[in-house]
Amino acid sequence: MTSFVGEDGPTSSIRFTVNDRPISVAIRPDRNLLEVLRVELGLTGTKYGCGEGECGSCTVLLNGRATRSCQVAVGDLAGATVVTVEGLARDGRLTPVQQAFVEVGAFQCGFCTPGMVVAATALLRRSPHPADAEIRAAMDGNVCRCGGYGRILRAIRRAAEISALPPEARG
Amino acid sequence: MTLPRPRRPWDRTDPARRDYFEVLGEGLLAQLAGRPAGGGARGWSPPSGGAWVHVGPSGGIRAFTGKVEVGQGTRVALSLAVAEELRVPLARVDLVMGDTDLCPWDMGTFGSRSMPDAAPALQRVAAGAREALLDLAADKGIGPRDRLEAVDGAVTAPGRSGTVAYGALVTGERRIVAVDPAQPLTAASGWRVAGRPIADPRAEEVVTGRRTYTSDLRLPGMRYGAALHPPRMGSRLIRADLGAAASRPGVQVVHEDGFIGAVAASPREAHSAVAAIRAVWEETPEPGEAEIETFLRHHPASGDDWDTAERHEGDPVSALAAAPFTVQASYRTAYIAHTPLETRAAVAEWTGTRVTIWVGTQTPFRAREYVATALGIPLEDIRVIVPYTGAGFGGKHGGDVAAAAARLARAAGAPVELTYSREEEFRWGYFRPMAIIDLKAGADRDGHLAAWIFHNVNAGAAALLPPYRIPHQAVDNELSESPLAQGPYRSLAANTNNFARECAIDELAERAGIDPVEFRQRNLDDERLRVVLRRAAETAGWADWHREAGRGRGVAIGLEKGGRVATIATVTARDDRPVRVDRIVTVYEAGTIVHPENLRSQIEGAAVQALGGALFEAIHFDQGRIRNARLSEYRVPRFSDLPEIEAVLLDRPDIPSAGGGETPMIAVAPAIANALYEATGRRRRTLPLLEDDLMPPPTPTAGARRPTRPRAGGSSRGSPARSRGTRRASPR
CATH class of the missing domain: 3.30.365.10 (Aldehyde oxidase/xanthine dehydrogenase, molybdopterin binding domain)
Structure with a gap:
């Protein structure tokens, strides 16, 4: 179990899990999940892009749902399950979404990619064969300032195809 | 490593x-x-x-x-x-x-x-x-x-x-x-x-979140810093009361050589300490949006030698007077923000008298000079390293955050990371300049360009000179002072100059009653550019287009930095619905292609980024203060804006490579503008072409807003991807 204490103000103790790891924090409950991940836990795959839930760079899975971690107060996390981009691949094996992003070359600077990968993962869990319009709608809150949306769209289509293959055929 | x-x-x-x-x-x-x-x-x-x-x-x-x-x-x-x-x-x-x-x-x-x-x-x-x-x-x-x-x-x-x-x-x-x-x-x-196509061997670290950008560096004992900024560019500090910030536990306030900042255990505490500093600034009146054009026209500035260009040939005034088809118009572009997804960031670590600074900058050697001057230390003692950087688009020149991190780390006796909040990135970076272009042009009865008088105020010199054969020309530019910080942007002034030029060419073609592709071909000598244009027309099916109410298509070309580009855009603009760019075809030729997939990716991305500047990106300001310094108030292209994009590469292995990151962008805005004209019958000569319905109401408050990072107590359930459909801009 990882424990840490924030410095400023009154704190309360909260327990949740991040990437299957139990976490216990004694911290000001109004601090947000993004800060805890990046500063306290060193999980820097989740990015800060805007701090107001507009860019999607900080997207994580919170109890399975794609969520802007900069908009989540730690105080509301008791008992929650958080999965970050670092927690998606198991045993060094890329997920279909990750594999598809690599295959298609669906990034330029790559800074939005973790948020895109997590958001796409949640989408495909909810809807394994999304139409393009559904992909566009589901991903509209994730900004790629390099303008790589076309490739990201292709990568998500490809990820749906890969997911439909038996695991041994996924390459 | x-x-x-x-x-x-x-x-x-x-x-x-x-x-x-x-x-x-x-x-x-x-x-x-x-x-x-x-x-x-x-x-x-x-x-x-x-x-x-x-x-x-x-x-x-x-x-x-x-x-x-x-x-x-x-x-x-x-x-x-x-x-x-x-x-x-x-x-x-x-x-x-x-x-x-x-x-x-x-x-x-x-x-x-x-x-x-x-x-x-x-x-x-x-x-x-x-x-x-x-x-x-x-x-x-x-x-x-x-x-x-x-x-x-x-x-x-x-x-x-x-x-x-x-x-x-x-x-x-x-x-x-x-x-x-x-x-x-x-x-x-x-x-x-x-x-030939090849995979990036380091792609895995991107999709797994392992790639380390500057803002991700975590050195042993590292602390976090923040800097105090004036309310606007050029304000002078009169006095600052540091007491409230300095008395916070775990906070160290640094005040040296006019720089004020704080170091703390977390970015939030550092920003919050800076926000507690009571600073009084001397401010001078600055023009707002209503006065900006007059201001730019009457406040000339000097620049480097590559910032200006000119060409004077023949007698353009007489030729214009004699031309049967003419256009006289002014074109305008707004200040726009690069908005790289990773904000400016730097980490500094001292070893004795030598400092290592990791910083997201496009100019590491200039950043080294900047730090040397700011801190008064020899160049040899400064090592600047640029890790992977979350984009720049011309917006990350310089060394300001590098120097701030170095000062804070020196004072703290520990490594310090300083990462701008998004609001700081908007306010304390710089913008693509606002510009005005006054243009007069004429063509003869056969559709040959006869006269060209082109004067730009504050755009810059890139792609200033027309790629067309024109016997009588007067082309020049001037630079201006600016109430907002301005600087380089992806493809520099070429976007602006090409926008005005390629719109005017369409206006002339229409007056002469000649198809816009044919009109351009008739006035081009550059064989490579002619080939690019022809290929674009074929790919986009230019000859097969059927006019339809509320739809339009537009073409534009460009020649800059050795690359030749042609873009054809189609748009839908009907009264009851937002304007939508349906398709962008870009054909690009830049000599030998080394990495084709990457070049294609650059062209696709350039199309999307250019679409933002063409349709809706604009910085709003008053009295030198930015009014929309947040991503919720500065609209960037999103998934829902994505048109069908077709990038066609023409390889010329017999010609050395030109670059590919910029020139593919420069024909997009004019192609969209020309398409929007066909769709609506109304010529828009100002970028962004659409009214920005995200513009916040004027804020009469004094003092800059405090950094917003992070907003506490937001939606605890979090917000999954939101639909932005209602926020789409509509035609003016």
């Missing part, structure tokens, strides 16, 4: 005295003896033509360049150039980029100079290294020199069993070879690695 520090930065050390092997270990080091043939424009590349490559006992290749990777794909493209000449797989090349202690001096990563300048230098030094490895193999008796070949990271003697890997050849060596700047290169027709 960061390599050890040399005794002195290599770019500031005589080549004969550089401690290459102490830093890189044993092996073979090849360096260019002078400026490479075919590379280096206007003194933008190292004066010595510096380039060096190291081959180590593992067989790994380290090549060095002062260019940086900000998402434009240069790391792979330049690595391909090295891999090709050294006959090794791409993954064998480790390109060290933007490390001022180890890399050749470089002006900066801008102006699409990486492929034209850095690639030839690296190709030649890599080819020289390959020849030196063959020499070494001959010396070691692997076979007769003229029968040896370099293949797949080894030297082989045909017909013999002897094959020796590079690593084995250089083991125990400390050999420096000087490479002739005219070292012959492998012809593109003989390339085996470059010039």
